[in-house]
Amino acid sequence: xxxxxxxxxxxxxxxxxxxxxxxxxxxxxxxxxxxxxxxxxxxxxxxxxxxxxxxxxxxxxxxxxxxxxxxxxxxxxxxxxxxxxxxxxxxxxxxxxxxxxxxxxxxxxxxxxxxxxxxxxxxxxxxxxxxxxxxxxxxxxxxxxxxxxxxxxxxxxxxxxxxxxxxxxxxxxxxxxxxxxxx
Amino acid sequence: xxxxxxxxxxxxxxxxxxxxxxxxxxxxxxxxxxxxxxxxxxxxxxxxxxxxxxxxxxxxxxxxxxxxxxxxxxxxxxxxxxxxxxxxxxxxxxxxxxxxxxxxxxxxxxxxxxxxxxxxxxxxxx
Numbered sequence: 001x002x003x004x005x006x007x008x009x010x011x012x013x014x015x016x017x018x019x020x021x022x023x024x025x026x027x028x029x030x031x032x033x034x035x036x037x038x039x040x041x042x043x044x045x046x047x048x049x050x051x052x053x054x055x056x057x058x059x060x061x062x063x064x065x066x067x068x069x070x071x072x073x074x075x076x077x078x079x080x081x082x083x084x085x086x087x088x089x090x091x092x093x094x095x096x097x098x099x100x101x102x103x104x105x106x107x108x109x110x111x112x113x114x115x116x117x118x119x120x121x122x123x124x125x126x127x128x129x130x131x132x133x134x135x136x137x138x139x140x141x142x143x144x145x146x147x148x149x150x151x152x153x154x155x156x157x158x159x160x161x162x163x164x165x166x167x168x169x170x171x172x173x174x175x176x177x178x179x180x181x182x183x
Numbered sequence: 184x185x186x187x188x189x190x191x192x193x194x195x196x197x198x199x200x201x202x203x204x205x206x207x208x209x210x211x212x213x214x215x216x217x218x219x220x221x222x223x224x225x226x227x228x229x230x231x232x233x234x235x236x237x238x239x240x241x242x243x244x245x246x247x248x249x250x251x252x253x254x255x256x257x258x259x260x261x262x263x264x265x266x267x268x269x270x271x272x273x274x275x276x277x278x279x280x281x282x283x284x285x286x287x288x289x290x291x292x293x294x295x296x297x298x299x300x301x302x303x304x305x306x307x308x309x
Binding site: 007008010026031032033035060062063064133136 | 186188192194195198200201224225
């Protein structure tokens with residue numbers, strides 16, 4: 001995970017039906033920025049639409065790669081909407097000449113399950129431990145009757161970024177096995 | 184793969200500290216948080232006094248806080264050093280006083296030392 005050469009600036013996005021969380025990394029160990037933005041509709045509608053918010057964020061962060069979460073293929077409420085949002089992200093990023101990597105839930109699971117972190121809260125706690133700056137915004141463990149805290153999307157985005165770097169490190173180690181590794 | 188630096192890392196260091204833009208503005212002696220926002224979003228370049236105040240607030244050198252700007256300036260200076268050296272070398276064939284020749288020698292030695300350093304840095308970057 002701590003490949004010092006892998007200093008890409010990665011913008012990880014976790015898009016929800018009415019908001020999105022983001023985390024900006026510069027290498028796997030340096031978290032530059034994080035936050036959540038809302039683009040809800042209806043009476044309390046936010047004036048700036050998703051596309052413009054994404055564009056402004058990409059412009060501000062100037063990332064090398066944008067990482068987004070895959071829209072689930074199972075039939076689910078909002079899955080179509082999520083896919084549309086993903087299309088918006090891909091379109092905006094490609095317009096700026098930035099490659100987009102779409103990771104599934106399995107990528108995040110693979111990156112954290114090996115260390116014994118399985119639930120969202122466990123992953124978020126692990127991230128808050130790794131990046132001390134995230135600790136103050138770690139939401140409390142959700143009770144079954146409670147809805148998800150809006151800050152969870154920030155941790156989901158950070159987990160996505162961490163999973164991307166873990167995958168890059170795995171690919172790099174596979175491509176160039178070290179002298180100590182068995183051939 | 185390494186990437187070019189961001190113009191400034193004010194937002195990253197501010198968020199790490201947990202301070203709000205308004206609080207940082209108060210520390211820097213700015214009117215309000217909007218000014219800090221403009222610096223963070225690279226819409227305005229802070230004056231030298233504010234940049235030095237940022238260094239004092241976050242305890243990070245200006246060259247690291249404004250890493251992108253620093254790198255760009257570094258590259259431009261490198262190019263100009265080469266240009267100046269070639270200009271001085273081009274004029275070296277002309278007849279001049281001994282004192283002027285000594286001064287030119289001194290300048291070329293200084294430039295050689297600096298251009299050498301820049302060239303090494305460029306090589307390591309590429």
